[in-house]
Amino acid sequence: MRSPFRRSETTVAACTIGAVSDRADPNATIPAAGPAAGGRRGSRGPKKVGAVNLRDVAAHAGVAPATVSRVLGGSRHVNPDTRTRVLAAAAELGYVVNGLARAMTGRGTRSIAFLTAEMAGFTFGATAAGAESVAAENGHLLLLCTTHGRAERERQIIATLCEQRAAAVLLVGSSGTDRLYTERIAGYVRDLATVGSKLLFCGRPGLPGLPEVRSVDYDHVGGIKAAVSHLAALGHRSVGYVGAPRGGTMPDLRLDGYLMGVRENGLEARPGLVAHAQNTIEEGERATPLLLDADRPPSALVCMTDNVAVGAYRAARARGLRIPEDLSIVGFDDAPVVGDLTPGLTTVRPPFRQIGVDAAEIALGLRDGDTDVLLGTSLTVRGSTGPVRA
């Protein structure tokens, strides 16, 4: 039934085709093929081997390097004729400005970095897409880095980003909250400042000890509270929570939201209604029975994430419980396909793409103001929640 994972390699003959480039003179763009520019008309010096540079263009156009720089750098104050001549020379030689050299003079566009624990997962992709979109529209590149949750790797990446002079670093996703962690981040902030860069939190709240670091986040607490209120409105009095224990920004806020929602709606409140599960389907499947098999099982469950909720589906099903007749379930994230589960999952949808957009805009200084950003969430109601059984 299960075909083996095999690996095969196919050989490909190395040869060259003759398709047409956009360049006026494709020959001039071929690298490491002897004197790049000089080869064509009036070579100067036998040294050059690399790509054609600004000086080559200047010589070819019969002007000074400074003039070429002005034309390409978009300065006004250039004679139209000169401009035309320079542009023609550049095109003819297939000149490509060296962004590295330009950056050294403070003129180049520095990249912005997207730093997260893991790249897999839906939430990451949407947020990164938002950030990339803003970066690209403004001529910047987006650097993608993952720490795999290892401090040492994180430290190494920040060091590399400092060396490469990233314009800004977006720290994305949940994080620790302890003093040691705050101090580590404070070190990054200082290191980045040294090279004229800065740190931004994205998809996580600010750190109390680090108020000068801006944060772009969505309303975890409000989202969960809306979920609890939704269940309360359906008549549920005993609502359980399945999610990670305190220790990270995301788990903390979502648990807070649950506790506040329970209090504000006057629902049953006791420790026995909370079960601990990390953010995976398997963990949700493992932890949910702790609630379902207890003495007074809840009639509804709020889950920290959709992953956990899917685990809860499994556990409910394994017990022959019908959703939502016997058990209502709410998730958080609105991941793909969860709407097509049976029944569709009611879940909180955060504006993942938008926090990426906002964070990038702030990172690039496209936005004024000196305030944190907190975006709202919306509740997507599907079939997994229903009236409490009479």
Added chain:
Amino acid sequence: MRSPFRRSETTVAACTIGAVSDRADPNATIPAAGPAAGGRRGSRGPKKVGAVNLRDVAAHAGVAPATVSRVLGGSRHVNPDTRTRVLAAAAELGYVVNGLARAMTGRGTRSIAFLTAEMAGFTFGATAAGAESVAAENGHLLLLCTTHGRAERERQIIATLCEQRAAAVLLVGSSGTDRLYTERIAGYVRDLATVGSKLLFCGRPGLPGLPEVRSVDYDHVGGIKAAVSHLAALGHRSVGYVGAPRGGTMPDLRLDGYLMGVRENGLEARPGLVAHAQNTIEEGERATPLLLDADRPPSALVCMTDNVAVGAYRAARARGLRIPEDLSIVGFDDAPVVGDLTPGLTTVRPPFRQIGVDAAEIALGLRDGDTDVLLGTSLTVRGSTGPVRA
């Protein structure tokens, strides 16, 4: 039921905390606060404002800049004492080498770029994660770029990548196959070569007109054929296909796989068994009825992707068809959560992460050989496929 999407902003007081950095002398790392290095002991020249540079370190250590470069660049041939002194000076001043300047001399680590149409979606994330992992392990950064399927944007991005001197560009995902497309790509290859960079295909086959561009792909054809064979083994004689029409590498290969699978297994073959749908749930939902409502509906469906398969679930359900009793369905991708549908989706799983790993390794020259790579897929059998009804 649906809370409004609201946006609120919270003000944050700007202040500085006193956490401890790794630097020996944190004061020296504070930027733009007057003479960076000189401020502490014996200032030289009143000009410097930016970060401390190699010359500062040299002066501080009482050696020539060349010596500092040797120590930091990891050259042997340095007196241990000198080395120690230089290292101490660098640490004391909070020196961070300028990777841009280093890169200009051909010494720096150039980033590799991951270029795809859209960043959202599961397949992207897994592949990017693989590539990033390899890049990071080797001290490189991964640039993430999306074209949104627009040629103009693609062109612009390649230009920027040339300017920034990316080490290599991974073109990821399905693509066109026509002559115009091939010529556009050929232009990129040439432009990139100009700056010593190269192009690589990832998650797509090579282009016939461009055999010198290497490709790292998985076996689309073999994967689909395995799906068809699986259905044939269950007794199905009439197997339909729902997927995009020809015109892109991915749709072409998967359709090829279906046609070959049908032929090799001696199944019913006719145009009426193929329905066109782009890669979305909605498209699958729209196209599937074309098959189900026809005169001689198939007893099983092979879908181009999991998205399409989920759409097929919807269509089947809308008609009261039971899966797999009345209709078997197979997907492709093994996206998250599809295993938790009712029933779980039988689907082909490509090695997304691995193609990212392999592509990055080849891009960085970590692998010898001059051959394309084609990785195998595996079939994950779940509840959506069963014996044909008697």
Added chain:
DNA sequence: CTGAAAGCGCTTACAG
């Protein structure tokens, strides 16, 4: 409007 010169921060032969 344009050129010659100095400078960005590093590395690498070339001589000691």
Added chain:
DNA sequence: CTGAAAGCGCTTACAG
């Protein structure tokens, strides 16, 4: 082993 010099490719005052 170490230093002085030249060079990487660009930009920007500074003078015409």
